[in-house]
Amino acid sequence: DAGVTQSPTHLIKTRGQQVTLRCSPKSGHDTVSWYQQALGQGPQFIFQYYEEEERQRGNFPDRFSGHQFPNYSSELNVNALLLGDSALYLCASSFQGAGYNEQFFGPGTRLTVL
Amino acid sequence: GQNIDQPTEMTATEGAIVQINCTYQTSGFNGLFWYQQHAGEAPTFLSYNVLDGLEEKGRFSSFLSRSKGYSYLLLKELQMKDSASYLCAVPGGATNKLIFGTGTLLAVQP
Numbered sequence: 001d002a003g004v005t006q007s008p009t010h011l012i013k014t015r016g017q018q019v020t021l022r023c024s025p026k027s028g029h030d031t032v033s034w035y036q037q038a039l040g041q042g043p044q045f046i047f048q049y050y051e052e053e054e055r056q057r058g059n060f061p062d063r064f065s066g067h068q069f070p071n072y073s074s075e076l077n078v079n080a081l082l083l084g085d086s087a088l089y090l091c092a093s094s095f096q097g098a099g100y101n102e103q104f105f106g107p108g109t110r111l112t113v114l
Numbered sequence: 115g116q117n118i119d120q121p122t123e124m125t126a127t128e129g130a131i132v133q134i135n136c137t138y139q140t141s142g143f144n145g146l147f148w149y150q151q152h153a154g155e156a157p158t159f160l161s162y163n164v165l166d167g168l169e170e171k172g173r174f175s176s177f178l179s180r181s182k183g184y185s186y187l188l189l190k191e192l193q194m195k196d197s198a199s200y201l202c203a204v205p206g207g208a209t210n211k212l213i214f215g216t217g218t219l220l221a222v223q224p
Contacts (some may be wrong), residue, residue: 035212040217042203045211055209056207058211102147106194110154
């Protein structure tokens with residue numbers, strides 16, 4: 001049973017560029033959440049997708065957008081990259097019907113903006 | 115809103131016991147999670163507490179006091195591989211997004 005997978009593992013971009021990160025949830029999960037984790041900090045919630053719609057959004061600008069596909073996989077898009085967007089981007093999946101909504105994390109994508 | 119506080123760093127000796135504290139403020143309470151995160155890796159689930167008291171799972175135990183807004187993670191018989199960041203998190207909002215503390219970086223020394 002594959003866990004949460006993310007691609008790519010590492011990515012280097014320059015300021016102003018656009019990036020797309022991908023996530024496949026754990027088998028049986030239908031909800032995907034995205035987090036940004038800066039060095040030395042805890043993960044910060046970006047947004048969550050369920051039934052192909054954004055259900056909740058954290059305190060991130062509109063440059064951050066996402067999508068969920070019918071197979072529950074998800075993409076995170078970031079436009080007009082800034083140096084401050086350099087971080088580990090984590091995808092977490094969960095099952096909406098679970099009792100306490102434990103979230104399983106993928107290995108993350110390390111984004112470096114130069 | 116939600117706020118979580120935990121110490122930034124701790125150091126302990128191999129074979130010893132260490133307690134990592136977490137205090138939280140939430141507008142509603144739906145349990146508290148502890149995650150372990152090794153450098154450059156994804157957080158992995160350690161424990162979930164929703165009722166007061168101690169939950170034991172092998173070398174790791176987690177305690178919750180809802181009236182005090184307080185939790186701790188207890189690690190016994192420390193091993194070098196326990197060197198990691200330990201994240202305290204609470205679900206927030208209707209979607210149960212996780213609100214994380216900054217994490218406690220634990221260094222286990224020989």
